[in-house]
Amino acid sequence: MKRVVVTGLGVISPVGNTVEDFWRNVVEGNCGIGPITRFDSADFKVHLAAEVKDFDPFQYMERNEVARTDPYIRYAMASTQQAVEQSGFLSTVSPERFGVIFGSAIGGVTTCFREHAKLLANGPRRVSPFFVPMFIANMASGLLAIRYNCHGLVMPTVTACATGASAIGEAYEKIRFGLADVMIAGGSEAAITDCAIAGFSNMKALSLSDDPLAASLPFDLRRSGFVMGEGSATLILEEYEHAVSRGAPLLGEICGYCATCDAYHLATPRPDGKQGGRAMAESIRQANWQPGENVYLNAHGTGTPLGDIAESQAVHEVFGEHAARVPVSSTKSVTGHMIGAAGAAEAIVCLLAMRDGVVPPTIGLTEPDPKCDLDYVPLKARAFRPTLTLSNSFGFGGHNVSLAMRPVRG
Amino acid sequence: MATVYSLLTEGLAERLCCSPSEFTPQTTFASLGLDSLDLGELLIILENRLGFEIESDRKIGTIQDLVDIIENIRKKRGIRIPDVDDNKNADDKNAGGSAG
Known part of the structure; x- marks a missing residue:
């Protein structure tokens, strides 16, 4: 098996259009939620995005x-250009050994509704x-392949809110199994449109709060759904020896990936979180987790009443007596739910948490839910240097994805 | 004065976010980086302005090719374009022509 490192990052997000701006705002807890400006939401129950x-x-x-x-x-072209420039791999890989797995949960709905009108x-x-x-x-993914002259595997992932994480996991395995040297991986979403908001709203998936600072409330007793976000995030994954031989920036190592399915309901997660837990357990097994080491978990944590409880239960099952010592935070408290981009943006958060020795907060968490009883790093970032980070992404359709990452060791 | 050429280049400029003065009749669509789908989009913009369908089997390489196609359709079907023809008549009158 090959080792897989990350050599480039890029992001377009509700809290910044560069990786460093995004990361600073995530750590400082500067919320990116505000009134919807993309359309007139006067007749809607939902007014924030x-x-x-x-x-x-x-x-x-x-x-x-x-x-x-x-x-x-x-958004995808922008976040990927940032990542490609940071990585600097372009002239070093043959087009046949280079691929793209880059998804979107929903695709071009803005275009769809405009043309339908x-x-x-x-x-x-x-x-x-x-x-x-x-x-x-x-x-x-197709246009990224054209721009960067990629002749290897080029495809999207479409696993709803797990799309970005699925892309990273699948790209990781392509390199791990020796099928590629470099992969562009990530996800993008731009679905803050009237019909999409109406649909999510009528599923009762969205928060109806009019207070931007009390709308996306993962693990809080007042939580009532997620806040629609958007953006794009890209990671450049590279075979370790390939990256080292060209002196590439080594931003972290992907050490584990597991995808499972609830096979339970089209939108509701399994209440016991069992399959999400299995994804986590397998992922940390691949990463050779040692009890007692510093683990940070970036939760899926959307702020839906059932999902946050199921995920918390799963963390207990996976880490057992160690669960209380695992800081868990939800980036969605700051960014809203970037849908197909979320998993990739949150993987970036994990990598930067290891780089800087700081875990970002879950903002807005002032009324803890007794059924969510982990350490959610409420309100403020914390100095903590993880040796293993885990990023969870769960999507409608029952998709559960867990990614494990470590700092790069020689 | 509006002409078919000016309507076309205005539509093109709108599509490309640039000035119509960047084009000449001999400008090829390929040189502007436009493919057959872009041309299809341009035809929709023009059809919206002109009010009739632009259907042709002829190869469209340059801006002048498209102008010729539009003028041929107009001639065959006797279609008037208010912006173009009214201005033309007014100009002809001003020049002491026989129109009207």
Whole structure:
């Protein structure tokens, strides 16, 4: 088996459009949630979202590229350009040994609804020839392959809220099993649209709070659902020897990945969290977890009433008597739920927690739920140097993904 | 004065976020990095402005090719474009022409 390291990071998020801005705001607990500006939400029950701010696609794309891409693709191109530039791998890998696994949970819904409105108003002749390529959820991976001349495996993952984590896990295995030297991995989402918000809202999945600082409340007794976010996150995964031989930045090592399925309900997690727990247990087994070592867990922690309890129970099952000593935080308290990008953005949080020796907080957690009884790092970041980090991502459809990461050792 | 050429280049400029003065009749769509899908999108923009469908089997390489196609459709079907023809008539009148 090959070792797999991370050599580049990139992010576009509700709390910053560079990795360092994102990380600073996550650590400081500067919440990215605010009133919805993408459409008039007056008639909606939901009025808050975590929108990406001040994003300039022309910083990353030619003008006609911008015109022919959905926002989810623009975010993907931007976060990936950041990661590729940091990694510097481009001239060192043959196109055949280089792949892309980059997903989106929903794809280009902004485009979909806009073109559908044209169809209804003016007939089929007015639907853009770009409707399909802008809408389909594999197009971010396809366009990334074109931009970076990648001739290896190129595909998306579509596992709802676990999309970004699935992409990293699958890309990790491609390198681990010797099938590629470099993989671009991550996820992107841009679904803060009227119809998507209405749909999530009618599922009772979203918080109805009008207070941005009391809306995304993972593990808090007042939690009532997640806050729709958006953005993109990219990791460059690279075979260890390949990275070392070219003097690449070594930002962390992926040491474990497991995906399981609840096979229980289309949207509700299994109440006992058993399959999520199995993903965690297998992931830390691969990473050779030693009882007593410093572990940080970046929870899926969306702030839904059932999901947070199930995840907490699973952590107890996996870590047993050690669970109380595992700091657990939810980045979604700060970023909202970046949906298909969340798993990748939260993997970045784990890597930077190990780099800086600090674990970020779960903000807004002032009324603990007795059924959620772990150390959730409430309100403020904490100095803590993990030797093992775990990132959980669970998605509608029962997808459970857990990724284990460690600092790179020689 | 609006012409088919100016309507076309304005539509193109809108699509590419640039100025119509960057184009000439001989500018090829390929040189602007535009493919057949972009051309399809441009035709929709133009059809919205002109009010008729632009269907043709002819190869469209340059801006002038597309202008010629539009003018041919107009001629064949006797379609007037208010912005273009009204201005033309007004100009002809001002020049002492026989129109009207």
